[in-house]
Amino acid sequence: MKALLTLFALLLTPPLLAQSALPPAPYADRQISDPALERKAKALMETIRCLTCQSQSIADSNASMAGDMRSQIRERIMAGEEPEHIRRWLIERYGDWVSYEPTADPVLWPLWGAPLLLIGLGLLLLRGRIKRKARR
Amino acid sequence: MIAEAGLVALWLAAALAFLQLGLVAFGLAGKKSELLEAVRPVAVAQGALTTIAFTALIALFMRSDMSVLLVANNSHSMKPWLYKFAGTWGNHEGSMLLWVTVMGVAGAAVALFERALRRDTHMATLGGQAAISLGFYAFLLFASNPFARINPPAADGQGLNPLLQDPGLAFHPPTLYLGYVGLSVAFSFAIGALLTRQVDASFARAMRPWVLAAWILLTLGITAGSYWAYYELGWGGWWFWDPVENASLMPWLAATALLHSVTVLATRDALRAWTVMLAVIAFSMSMVGTFLVRSGILTSVHAFAVDPERGSFILVLLGIYIGGALALFGWRVGAVREGAPFELVSRETMLVVNNLLLSVILGLVLIGTLYPLLTEAFGHKVSVGAPYFDRIAGPIALILMIVMAAGPLTRWRRDNLAEVGRRLIVPAVIAMIAFAAVAILAWGRIGVLPFLGLVIALAVAAGSVAPLWKRNLRRTPLFTWGMVVAHLGCAVSLAGMACDSAFTVEKLAAVRPGDVVEAAGWKLRLTRIVPIAGDNWTALQADMEASRNGGPPVMLHPQSRFFPSPPTTTTEAALLTRWNGQLYVVLGQEADQGRWQLRVWWKPFVTLIWFGGALVALGGALALVGRERRGWLLKWRGKAAVA
């Protein structure tokens, strides 16, 4: 939304201008026939960041490389690989950046502490503002 | 000549802003009443001049005056008139001119219509508004002149980013800007009140309608933007937790908190320092958002002209205004007395919890959005996206929804827990029924958050209308109706979000003409793929017939559009709206051997998301009219009594 908001997706522009003419990889835009496996694959794809786009997951990108990654993920899920294993494999190649799902990396721990910190700060501000017990 | 006239108007407006600031400063410091007399006319004239400048820019775009650099870079003579018109703000300079125009007009409105505020605070507020405007005038005139000429004139323009060539551009940015920049009035009120040390209930009552008006427009703007992103990006998503989206959400969160705290201040004369703080934060978030979006320090899906040099200019403005306001706060707020403590079971406490939770969500969105910037400073690239925000803001938002239902059912000052519980019985029973129903129908098929979202949406919908229970509806004040409608809108929107994430059916297929795709009871037959030509684009269009459960077929025409200037391909999704959901069809690439890629989604009740957003804005409008009308009536009666 967007500040001048939602003036959109420039990001779509560069890849589309110089994009391979080759048809998409087999499973780029084709679902796995087993719905349970497709759900697994889809959940993973939604948390993998597209490399040639600015700020999109590979699940909603038109870039051809995102299509190739979708295809690869579906094929590996069909071959029985676990989504988290694929994520680790991708992180070994592209670093934590590639995963929207926060990894266990200590550098991300403060993100999980943030809600507690903020609620704690709020309660500190509230101290003494609310009577403990309703007076009768 | 139009461009020069616009530029002169802009310079004059800037000069008037300077004069306005000077009049207020010397008038208040020297207690010179005659100086202060001139402030209001100056503010009105300044608003008029900004309007003239903006109108001049619109005229240049409508006439496709290619001797103006901005028009040549962002428009094209062959464009449909609507996009020439809307293209005025579809670029950096034009949108910043819109920004100062909104500030100028809002300042004029405060000068003309504000009657409730004490005179010195009113003047200080207008001084604050002029001070903020000055920075943005400087930004426009020195770093982003929209009226710059080129010689020789361009043969034709380079065109507007095709993704912006949508009716959404005519509505979404101006609405959002009115809201974004409208919050500057609350900011100026806070500055004025800190300067005159008048932070009290009457100040809050004066500020409330201005906050409400900006908040309504912000709500509409965000809702419209979300729908625009939904149909334009072509993947069925309506919120991506993208930095630019977060930048618009943060002012809204702050304004929503402010709206509620200002009510506590107006009614109970409490939360003084906090309300002033929120008024400062809300517009600060607008400015921070503008900085994030324009400076390019964060990457976004949404297209903006990004320029680090302009970013530094905005950063300086941030430093002056936000830093200055917070310093003023620290300096002056110590003198503001705290109100008496609240009873634990009271409307006040509910509103305080509302403020706490909204502020925590705001803090989390801010931290999450900026965190990648922080780690990158230490050489570690990370991504923070939907999985984090959903998981962390989602549960807090759900708790907030419950408080939202309970709050209006709790009395001011002191209430009894058992009594409140009794009033919540109906929503609680509905929650239990909903829990059982959703559990039986969809257990194991949907995630925890959508599940809880559905249950809470149903219960909160019942809870929101509960304040009307056993009341004479015709005698219920309009602002109570407004609150009920706005809260109901939140529940409706939540139901839409939960349904979309729980029950959306996705079908990807590669089909030849004549083939049929089936999804969620829909049968879609691809008739043919035809090339078609539009105003300034060509497209491949899929002609399709869709029918549900053997019903009559409806024609659908998803397109893949190619724009030559600038060269871009966009997808135009075909949307078929039914009362119980929306069918969303996108034509993708040619796959192989004459087969075409189709993406089909059936999204049950997804439209509730935006319908709910519109209800929230409508509720705000009812509350605004209700409060103001009461003010008019009282004034009229007062005059009648004096007579």
Place this chain on the structure above:
Amino acid sequence: MRKLLIWLPLALFAGFFILFASGLLKPDDRVITSKQVGKTLPDFTLPPAASDRPALMSRELATGKPRLLNIFASWCVPCAAEAPQLLALKRAGVEIDAIAIRDAREDVDRFLARYGNPYDRIGLDARSSVQIALGSSGVPESFVIDGKGRIAYQHVGDIRADDIPMILQQLEDAR
């Protein structure tokens, strides 16, 4: 206590201000580098991408002396701009292999005929799978592979004329 809380917002804003300023001052760095640098090449066998060059296997890259592995595509404009630099490296005695991404043989042949062919072997990676395994995020990119088949260096984007000495140095260092 209250005193501290009153000034807390300003202190927090100062922190954000510094963060924003550092974000602006730092050169724009959108490059995602491969975390495979320093590791052994992944195993792969690719079919030939051009009519007159052999196919490419990962173990053929471990020849005892450093080689350059170029990732390119016939549909990529910067790759064409990079071609003269690769030819210059070739003339300087660098052995270069290539992987063509999402390409077709006729297109690669046409590309090489037009812009020159500095490559010994060219493998065709029709679905970017080797590219992903290498941790490469786009075209063109170039990897320095040392004699034992280890990735010694990654260059993201096209090699410019003034990058050549640096690339030669990287190849030297990988010895």
